Amino acid sequence: xxxxxxxxxxxxxxxxxxxxxxxxxxxxxxxxxxxxxxxxxxxxxxxxxxxxxxxxxxxxxxxxxxxxxxxxxxxxxxxxxxxxxxxxxxxxxxxxxxxxxxxxxxxxxxxxxxxxxxxxxxxxxxxxxxxxxxxxxxxxxxxxxxxxxxxxxxxxxxxxxxxxxxxxxxxxxxxxxxxxxxxxxxxxxxxxxxxxxxxxxxxxxxxxxxxxxxxxxxxxxxxxxxxxxxxxxxxxxxxxxxxxxxxxxxxxxxxxxxxxxxxxxxxxxxxxxxxxxxxxxxxxxxxxxxxxxxxxxxxxxxxxxxxxxxxxxxxxxxxxxxxxxxxxxxxxxxxxxxxxxxxxxxxxxxxxxxxxxxxxxxxxxxxxxxxxxxxxxxxxxxxxxxx
Numbered sequence: 196x197x198x199x200x201x202x203x204x205x206x207x208x209x210x211x212x213x214x215x216x217x218x219x220x221x222x223x224x225x226x227x228x229x230x231x232x233x234x235x236x237x238x239x240x241x242x243x244x245x246x247x248x249x250x251x252x253x254x255x256x257x258x259x260x261x262x263x264x265x266x267x268x269x270x271x272x273x274x275x276x277x278x279x280x281x282x283x284x285x286x287x288x289x290x291x292x293x294x295x296x297x298x299x300x301x302x303x304x305x306x307x308x309x310x311x312x313x314x315x316x317x318x319x320x321x322x323x324x325x326x327x328x329x330x331x332x333x334x335x336x337x338x339x340x341x342x343x344x345x346x347x348x349x350x351x352x353x354x355x356x357x358x359x360x361x362x363x364x365x366x367x368x369x370x371x372x373x374x375x376x377x378x379x380x381x382x383x384x385x386x387x388x389x390x391x392x393x394x395x396x397x398x399x400x401x402x403x404x405x406x407x408x409x410x411x412x413x414x415x416x417x418x419x420x421x422x423x424x425x426x427x428x429x430x431x432x433x434x435x436x437x438x439x440x441x442x443x444x445x446x447x448x449x450x451x452x453x454x455x456x457x458x459x460x461x462x463x464x465x466x467x468x469x470x471x472x473x474x475x476x477x478x479x480x481x482x483x484x485x486x487x488x489x490x491x492x493x494x495x496x497x498x499x500x501x502x503x504x505x506x507x508x509x510x511x512x513x514x515x516x517x518x519x520x521x522x523x524x525x526x527x528x529x530x531x532x533x534x535x536x537x538x539x540x541x542x543x544x545x546x547x548x549x550x551x552x553x554x555x556x557x558x559x560x561x562x563x564x565x566x567x568x569x570x571x572x573x574x575x576x577x578x579x580x581x582x
Contacts, residue, residue, distance in 0.1 A: 228366045232264035235359055236334075240266060243348060245336040246316060249276065250324075250359065251286060252332040260286060260333060267337070271309045286333045289321035293330070295349060296321045299341055318342040322352045326360040334359060392435045399428035452487040453514070459495055460512065467502045469527075475514035482521075482576065489550045490523065490572065493558065496547050497525045497570045505529025505568065516576075523572040532562040 236248040247267030251260035258281045265273055281287055284303065285296040297320045304312035318341040324332040334356065336342075344352070406421035453475050460473045482490070494512065501510050507529030515522050544560065547570075551558040556574035 229264055231362055236266040239355055246339050247337040250334045269311055272311050275307050285321040289323040290330050290333050293323050322356050324356050324360045326364045331360050331363050392432055395428045395432035399425050455491055469507055470509045472511045476516045486554045489554045493547045493550050493572050494523055496543055501527045519576055521574050521576050525570045528567045531564045531566050531568055533564050
């Protein structure tokens with residue numbers, strides 16, 4: 196069925212059965228999307244023989260269409276057509292009722308400066324862009340003479356419109372995911388600062404109050420004790436800052452958790468005289484990135500504590516996997532601990548517990564003086580078989 200040429204006057208805003216919502220697909224084209232849209236336009240122009248083309252997208256915050264891409268339009272037309280009302284001419288008609296429209300160039304010539312419409316372009320087509328029955332924009336084809344669409348051309352344009360609509364939706368979802376990832380990353384940074392640096396600063400502030408009282412009371416012994424505590428808090432704070440910088444500068448090893456742990460063990464072997472061993476299953480379950488990150492940091496903290504505090508000569512990390520269950524056990528033959536509670540001003544063990552809790556894991560610590568320490572991190576995994 197051919198679409199007859201028609202002259203369409205500007206459409207006044209009206210409620211239609213399609214319920215046009217200009218805020219439904221807030222999308223501003225980035226460079227990859229713009230290149231994709233330009234690729235669509237070049238292909239469509241070559242197939243249809245059109246002189247020029249344009250893809251218009253719904254603006255996020257206004258009832259307007261703006262140019263997402265164009266090909267073959269002179270600069271003055273690109274400038275004047277950069278933004279048009281969603282109720283403008285055949286573009287508005289196509290957008291509101293979801294049908295392909297064609298017309299002569301008379302209306303566009305009236306509202307656009309320059310000789311393009313009426314001379315180089317005498318016929319135009321507007322094809323609605325729709326995703327899941329919701330309008331996302333319009334693409335236009337500009338012909339050097341009045342153009343009736345054949346049935347084959349109509350079907351072809353419908354197919355390209357579906358592809359463009361899908362591409363726009365994918366771009367929107369990609370941008371939305373990027374925003375969510377950025378929000379999650381910022382929240383992770385805030386959590387890290389809260390779990391480490393802010394705790395040390397808060398403890399130092401409390402000791403400052405006690406120090407002030409001790410100075411006023413002339414209690415020299417308490418003054419020295421408070422000064423030592425504040426110094427420890429500052430040292431821990433500085434260590435926390437270094438760890439945060441290292442943490443957020445380096446992402447999880449792209450080769451996966453076990454490769455990252457092997458590289459960690461290899462580094463500790465070089466930096467210390469402790470004999471380290473690491474064993475892990477040949478197959479292992481797929482973990483989320485958050486699980487991998489938290490497991491890595493818990494294990495790293497435990498291994499670093501062995502190097503710094505245990506006076507051990509041997510240490511071992513063993514990873515085991517049974518159906519639905521993954522476990523990491525860190526053992527050493529060091530001096531052990533009389534108590535597994537974190538000393539005042541030191542929050543390493545507490546932070547390890549918080550990291551484990553964040554991914555639904557459990558952390559068990561067993562230690563005896565003169566015997567050594569064993570730390571076990573356990574977490575449930577997907578019921579899927581390991582890959």
